[in-house]
Each structure stands twice: as C-alpha cells, then as structure tokens.
Amino acid sequence: MSRLAKEVIEGKIKxxxxxxxxVEEESPDVYDDMHYLYPHTGKAYILGITGLPGSxxxxxxxxxxxxxxxxxxxxxxxxxxxxxPLTNGAILGDRVRMIEHSTDxxxxxxxxxxxxxxxxxxxxxxxxxxxxxxxGKDVIILETVGVGQTEVSIMNFAHTTVLVLVPEMGDYVxxxxxxxxxxxxxxxxxxxxxxxxxxxxxxxxSLISNRDDLSGGQPNHxxxxxxxxxxxxxxxxxxxxxxxxxxSHREYFLEFKKDKYLKQRAGQELKDEVYSYFVDYFRKSFxxxxxxxxxxxxxxQKKADPYEQALKIIExxxxxxxx
Amino acid sequence: MSRLAKEVIEGKIKxxxxxxxxVEEESPDVYDDMHYLYPHTGKAYILGITGLPGSxxxxxxxxxxxxxxxxxxxxxxxxxxxxxPLTNGAILGDRVRMIEHSTDxxxxxxxxxxxxxxxxxxxxxxxxxxxxxxxGKDVIILETVGVGQTEVSIMNFAHTTVLVLVPEMGDYVxxxxxxxxxxxxxxxxxxxxxxxxxxxxxxxxSLISNRDDLSGGQPNHxxxxxxxxxxxxxxxxxxxxxxxxxxSHREYFLEFKKDKYLKQRAGQELKDEVYSYFVDYFRKSFxxxxxxxxxxxxxxQKKADPYEQALKIIExxxxxxxx
Numbered sequence: 180m181s182r183l184a185k186e187v188i189e190g191k192i193k194x195x196x197x198x199x200x201x202v203e204e205e206s207p208d209v210y211d212d213m214h215y216l217y218p219h220t221g222k223a224y225i226l227g228i229t230g231l232p233g234s235x236x237x238x239x240x241x242x243x244x245x246x247x248x249x250x251x252x253x254x255x256x257x258x259x260x261x262x263x264p265l266t267n268g269a270i271l272g273d274r275v276r277m278i279e280h281s282t283d284x285x286x287x288x289x290x291x292x293x294x295x296x297x298x299x300x301x302x303x304x305x306x307x308x309x310x311x312x313x314x315g316k317d318v319i320i321l322e323t324v325g326v327g328q329t330e331v332s333i334m335n336f337a338h339t340t341v342l343v344l345v346p347e348m349g350d351y352v353x354x355x356x357x358x359x360x361x362x363x364x365x366x367x368x369x370x371x372x373x374x375x376x377x378x379x380x381x382x383x384x385s386l387i388s389n390r391d392d393l394s395g396g397q398p399n400h401x402x403x404x405x406x407x408x409x410x411x412x413x414x415x416x417x418x419x420x421x422x423x424x425x426x427s428h429r430e431y432f433l434e435f436k437k438d439k440y441l442k443q444r445a446g447q448e449l450k451d452e453v454y455s456y457f458v459d460y461f462r463k464s465f466x467x468x469x470x471x472x473x474x475x476x477x478x479x480q481k482k483a484d485p486y487e488q489a490l491k492i493i494e495x496x497x498x499x500x501x502x
Numbered sequence: 503m504s505r506l507a508k509e510v511i512e513g514k515i516k517x518x519x520x521x522x523x524x525v526e527e528e529s530p531d532v533y534d535d536m537h538y539l540y541p542h543t544g545k546a547y548i549l550g551i552t553g554l555p556g557s558x559x560x561x562x563x564x565x566x567x568x569x570x571x572x573x574x575x576x577x578x579x580x581x582x583x584x585x586x587p588l589t590n591g592a593i594l595g596d597r598v599r600m601i602e603h604s605t606d607x608x609x610x611x612x613x614x615x616x617x618x619x620x621x622x623x624x625x626x627x628x629x630x631x632x633x634x635x636x637x638g639k640d641v642i643i644l645e646t647v648g649v650g651q652t653e654v655s656i657m658n659f660a661h662t663t664v665l666v667l668v669p670e671m672g673d674y675v676x677x678x679x680x681x682x683x684x685x686x687x688x689x690x691x692x693x694x695x696x697x698x699x700x701x702x703x704x705x706x707x708s709l710i711s712n713r714d715d716l717s718g719g720q721p722n723h724x725x726x727x728x729x730x731x732x733x734x735x736x737x738x739x740x741x742x743x744x745x746x747x748x749x750s751h752r753e754y755f756l757e758f759k760k761d762k763y764l765k766q767r768a769g770q771e772l773k774d775e776v777y778s779y780f781v782d783y784f785r786k787s788f789x790x791x792x793x794x795x796x797x798x799x800x801x802x803q804k805k806a807d808p809y810e811q812a813l814k815i816i817e818x819x820x821x822x823x824x825x
Contacts (some may be wrong), residue, residue: 193765195772196794203696209809210809210813213807213809214807214809214810217804217807217808217809218807220804221804229517229802230672231554231649232673232676232677232678233648233671233673233674233675233677235673236675248600256708262529283542298621301649305808321783324649324650326554326555326647326649326650326653327647327649327650327651327652327653328651328652328653329650329651330650330651346672347670347671347673348556348668349556349668350555350556350558350668351554351556351558352556353556354555354556355555380509391516395512438802441802441803442799442802443799445798445801445802445808446798448801448808448810449797449798449801449808450784452791452808452809452811453784453812453815453816454777454780454781454784456812456813456816457777457816458777459779460772460816461776461777466773467785474772475765475769478770478771478772479761479764479765479767480764481541481543481544481769484537484540484541484542484770485539485540485628485774485775486532486533486536486538486775487533488772488775489772489775489776489779490533490779491781492772492776493776493779494722497820
C-alpha cells in the first residue's frame, strides 16, 4: 500500500489534505492511492445540502456541523462553489464557517470550484468524498447550488438531499414546478423571519400532495414522504425538526434505498473516471500541440469545421473499436 | 452535399427541424450534414439571456422576439431548460411564448433539456445554434439558467450576454459578489413593479464601480462599460433602453471582441465534439455490455474500485498514446 493511502486510512489530516490537493490538480499519480483507499469507504453518512446562492444554505451547513460535533461525530464538508470563468477559481473565497471551525481538527472543510470541463468536477467531488470517508469521517456534508446540470448530478452522491429555499424564491418554484420535488428528499424554507413563507409553503404543499406516483409499483411504506420544514437561523427555529427529519430519512435510506444507490453511484463514478481519463489524456497530449491551435484558427476562419476535425482527431487516437 | 444540409441552407424549416431532432437523439449520422452547413454559419447575431428560474427571463425573451420581428428579422431561440433527473426531460414543458409565436414561420424555438452527461448539452447547443445560423436566422437568442457550470459555459457561445435579476435576489448577488460581473455584459433588474430595486441596484452599482481592472492592458476605449437596466414587463418599462444597450454591445463586440470570440468558440466546439464522440462511443459499445454491469456491481460491493477498473477499460480501448 502507498504511504499516502496508509496515512489517510489512519486518519491523518495532513495526508488527506495532500491527496485532495493532488486530486484537485488532476494529477495522474492518484490512481494507486485511490485504489487502496476504496475498500475503506462506505462507512460515512453523506448528507447533501443544495439551494440557490442566497438561500442561506451555508448557515444551515454550519449548524449541522455543530450538531454532529456535539454528538461527538467527525465531519467532512465538500462545498462545490459556483466558479468564475475568468479567474478559474471559486467565487465565494474563504467562507465564514471555515474560520469558525478551523481550530477543530475533527472538521475537515474542502471547497472545490468548477474548472475546465464538466465531468471533471463530478470526478473530483466523488474522489474527495471517498478520501474523507476512508479517513474515518462519520458524516460528510456535500453542498452545491440547487440548479445546473453538473451540480444536480453531483447530488446523486448524497444519501439524503435537503433543498433549501427562501420565501422570496416562490417564482423559482413556480417555474420549475414539479421538478423541485425531484431535487430534494427534505425541503427547507429558510429565513422565515425575513419574509412570510405562506405562499411558498402553500405552493410546495400542493406540489407534494399532487405529485405523480413515482413509486414504480413499490409498496406504500417504501415510499418516502417529503416534508417541508420552516427554519430561521436568526430566531434559532426549526433546526431540531430538520435534524429529526434527516435522521428519519437516513433510516429510510438504509432500509429501502441503499442497494440501488450503491449501484447507481458505482456506475456514475466509473463513467466519470473513464471520461475524465480520456479528457485528461487528450488535453495533455493532443490539445497541447501547436497543430491543435492551427486547427482552431482554421475553424474560426471557416476554413475547417469542428465536425470533420473531431473525427480526424478521434481517428488519429486510434481507439480500437469504432461505433 | 447532403439533401438535408442543402435544404437547411435554403431555409427550409422542416429540414432544420429534422436535423435538430437527429442532433438531440445524438445520432452519429449528422457529421456530414454539419460539415456541409458549417461554412454557411457566422452570420447570425447570438444574444444570450441568462437568469435564475423565476427572474422573468422568458418574458424578456418574448419581448425581444417581438422587437426583432417588427424589424423584419428572423429569430431562432435555443432555450436550455433545467431538466428532471427522473424523467430525463425538460421540466418547463411547453412554454407560453412557443404558443404565442407558433404561427410565425420566421420564429424557430427549440427547447433542449439536460441529459446523460455534461459535455453533451454544450455540444447539442452549439450544433443547434449552427443549424439556425446556417438556415439564415438573423438573430439567435440563447437562454439558460444563470448558475451552474454547464449552463455558464454554454453562454460563451453568445456575442452579448444579458443577466436578468429580480430585486428579491439581492442575497444571490451578495453571495456570488464580483462573480456576477463575469456572467453578464448587460444587467437587467426585472419585475421592479413588484419590489423596490433600490438595494440590489445600489449593490450592483458598487460592484461595477469597484470592479478589478480586467482589461489586461487594453486601451480604455476597448473596455466595455457594464450597465444596469431596470425593467417591468407589467408596466412596459425599460425595454427600449435594454434594446439600445444590446445594440451598443453588438457594435462593441464586432469591433473589439469578435476575433477572440471566434477562436475561443472554435476551441470549445472542437473539444466538445471530441469528448462527446468518445463518450458516445463508450456508451454505445463498452457500457452497453453485460461485462460493464458486472464491474459496476463489483464496485458497489467494494470487490473492485472505479480507479483500477477505469484504467483497465481505457487500456482495453487501446488508445494510441498514453500520457
């Protein structure tokens, strides 16, 4: 076993940080480490918190960290931040809660930003979850924005997903309608001290009661009943209820959803790994050549087209089977 | 030249619809058609409208369609909808404006939904834009949600990007802070009849005046000055100003930004085509085999890991060069 993998499994923070840094740099060196780590994963509870920027989901994450720490549990946080296309980095920068918990060595917070291409973010998130899991974190909190293809797909890694809304986002819910039900296992309407949640609450309740039968023929007791919880960080309201509901879903997950989840997640991780390997390979070999830049200029000037050029490149890569 | 490509270039709606359907089905048959079309692209003005669900961006798109039609221009719309992971389709379904303009054969509206994997959506959007461009649309309006990695990256295809906000989204802007400046060339604060835009307007103005120097050493007159426009569909306010601002940016784009845009877009299209080809190939050959499902079950049961298995698969594909 590699030195790094061994130390991560022993729970060493420095080793975990080092391996995560390598994952973020998309280093090809991590395969061995990840391979040795993998059998040690699967013990952590993965809790997803999703919501639009401004919904106060970071405050909720902070309260959840406190709760789990009070229970003596160790916590990892993976926060996927909306990134800036110009700076190639995270927009949010340092987070308040990172400072608040920075002296607690049982809390490991990692903020990852979108980069380059699409599957890469999903691969990094899954790898970092596995590192935190293997190092022995009891709970891993996964935080993303509640909209966007990549971001919604990363939420598939969570056992339980909490969607955080605020009363002002009534129009958001009206626009995506029933789709909102598919994003969360539990719904939170946050900041109820600021604006009356009445209208949004009513809309959400009517969506839930009118929802199509998505059970796929499962017996009734195997269907999760989605609930709406009203919270206010300012008035310290609703968080006990939220934690209770999260615990209920965890029990439901373990009994009825885990097997399906594990298979689905294995498929997503394997595909992300294969696609990302190809993209890495292509970027580091072909796309770094002068030849590639010439092709791009030809396409920009309409002397060539991206379709024929893509086929030529694929052919030159000599992949065994053509479909 | 293929029959379909020829008819698209002649502006035939039925042919364009047929080719777009093939693109959406990710048919491998489209390469020839797209190859023939490509030299006929590059004439349309591509206008991006982005904003969170509930910001009223569809209403703005509708008003813009009307404006361009009154000017005698033909319009294409590509709307990227947040999709439902469960139904694999668009959440929004039929759009009001689709009915409103459905009898006008100079307006072609195509709603595309997120599917399967990440790069695929970007490839489909670029191909559909090129089809609408080649068929002679004067203006192509590209609509996406204003957050999410894939969605923000698709906005790179637009010449001008309008970010639509509503006064209630002050917290959204506060959270992503300066990042918001990188999303739009023009900012709209919509629905000002509903809520006082004062606070959001002030925050946006202070962001703009404090923005870092992103000019990269360009002379001052080559830097676009971002503006904020207040609109209300209900009170018919602000749209003339918005159109004026869009026209100003178009002039700026043609003079100072076009060359860089064309190169950047050519690169993105070529990479999307190469990556997506690989993903399609993998899905249709390897991932459809019984063998692949066995591997997934082994991974789910921790008898195998996604890292070693991914390397094995890549090796079996026999790609020429390893990096």
